[in-house]
Amino acid sequence: MPVPESFVGRxxxxxxxxxxxxxxxxxxxxxxxxxxxxxxxxxxARGLGHPDVVAPPTFPIVLTLTAGHQVxxxxxxxxxxxxxxxxxxxxxxxxxxxxxDQLQVVVAVDGIRVAAGNELITTRSEVRTTDGELVVTAFxxxxxxxxxx
Amino acid sequence: MxxxxxxxxxxxxxxxxxxxxxxxxxxxxFNPIHWNERFAKSVGLPDVIxxxxxxxxxxxxxxxxxVGDPGAVVEYGVRFTRPVVVPDPGNATISVSGSVxxxxxxxxxxxxxxxxxxxxxxxxxxxxLVRPPV
Numbered sequence: 001m002p003v004p005e006s007f008v009g010r011x012x013x014x015x016x017x018x019x020x021x022x023x024x025x026x027x028x029x030x031x032x033x034x035x036x037x038x039x040x041x042x043x044x045a046r047g048l049g050h051p052d053v054v055a056p057p058t059f060p061i062v063l064t065l066t067a068g069h070q071v072x073x074x075x076x077x078x079x080x081x082x083x084x085x086x087x088x089x090x091x092x093x094x095x096x097x098x099x100x101d102q103l104q105v106v107v108a109v110d111g112i113r114v115a116a117g118n119e120l121i122t123t124r125s126e127v128r129t130t131d132g133e134l135v136v137t138a139f140x141x142x143x144x145x146x147x148x149x
Numbered sequence: 150m151x152x153x154x155x156x157x158x159x160x161x162x163x164x165x166x167x168x169x170x171x172x173x174x175x176x177x178x179f180n181p182i183h184w185n186e187r188f189a190k191s192v193g194l195p196d197v198i199x200x201x202x203x204x205x206x207x208x209x210x211x212x213x214x215x216v217g218d219p220g221a222v223v224e225y226g227v228r229f230t231r232p233v234v235v236p237d238p239g240n241a242t243i244s245v246s247g248s249v250x251x252x253x254x255x256x257x258x259x260x261x262x263x264x265x266x267x268x269x270x271x272x273x274x275x276x277x278l279v280r281p282p283v
Contacts, residue, residue, distance in 0.1 A: 031175035032206040033168065038219050048218040057213070057222040057277075058206040062176055065202075082192065086201045088274070090226025096219065139226070 002119055003077045003144075007109045012070040014104040017130050018063055022099040025055045032056060045098070055097040061089070064125040064138040067105035071123055072142065079121075079144055087120060088141035094134045102130045110139070117146035151249055151258060151281045157215045159246035162207045164199055166237045172203045186237070198232035204243060205229075208264045208275055211245045216282045223257060224278035231271045241266050247277075256281070 022042070029039035037044035038054050045053045072079055097103070110122040125138040169183045178200055181188040189197045205227050213219045235241050244265050251259040262275035 028175045031168075031171045032203065032210075033162070034206075034210055034213070036213060036219055048220060050220055054220050056206060056219055057209050057225045058202060061202050065176065065178060086229055088226065088228045089202065089205060090224065092224050093220075093222065096222075141228075 002114070003079065003112055003121060005112065007071075007077060007121075008112055009109065010071075011106060011108045012067075014106050015063070015067045017102045017104055020055065020097055020099055020101040020103060022053050024062070025053055025059065025097075025099055028059050028062065029056055032058075042099075050096065050098060052099040055099075057091060057093065057096075058089075059097055060091060060125075060127055060136045060138055063103060063105050063127060064107075064140070067107045067125055068123055068140060068142070070107055071109060071121070083145040085143040085145060086140070087143040088139075090139040092137045092139075094136060097127075097135055101135065103127050103135065104130060119144040119146070151252070153249055153252060155249045157211055157247040157249070157260065159244070160211050160214070162210065162243045162245065163240045164203065164207070164233065164235055164243060165240040166197065166235055169197065169199055169203065169235060172200055176200065176202060178202065194232065194234075196234050196236060199235050199241070201227075201229040201232075204233050204264060204271055205275075207243050208245045208262050208272055209277060211247050211262065212260055212277050212279055215247075216279055218280075221280040221282075222277055223280065225276075227262075227275040228273040229271075230273045231266075231269060233266050233271050243271070249281075250276070252281075 107125045110124045121142045127136045247262045250261045258281045260277045264272040
């Protein structure tokens, strides 16, 4: 069953504040096998002009994936999670995420359309510090696969 | 100084099951299609597949290694076109190359990325907007 058109424009409440630690950044960098010192050494990061270690460009998914579950598991949306595939992902960084950031995510449903029997839901997740500074905006396209022909 | 059409150094990245388990833990994405062969096959996949976000993170390595500063990546987006099947035993190899598509008036470089496994494209529209190295 398709997600109601009325979902377009829906905005979900901010997620609980997430404190980004040096250890979490290092764990994520290890998990993508990326040895870049800017993810591990505050001195290395400062040498590049950052106040503390920075996170990899795709690190915000740690926050936005969970935040997006508000849409996927919204009972009114009626999405069959077993048919969900990640279609597209994009990040626009106002600045890199860095250790010490306290971040919240606000997810909005940007659009819903049907293509080739599948439903495509686009979301926009604004990641801001608890002081309101925009750090990164994440755009995701979620594909809900239609029934097999 | 960089120019439109410049290639950035290509790299090959192996990915094995252990990498997916580690990525699941670090990212919080525990979907069993990324670690449970029985489950993956039960939903019609050929085998366990890599997280799309793992492939996305891997592909941009050629950019961050090229510029040195990961904070130089201003925008980065991809479309996931084909799952990366990760065998056991063994590994898949993600081959990534890139080139400078354009240099904008503000000095930022648009970099197009190509990511393939066994010669087949796994990401489309993979593009980063980057502050180029000086």
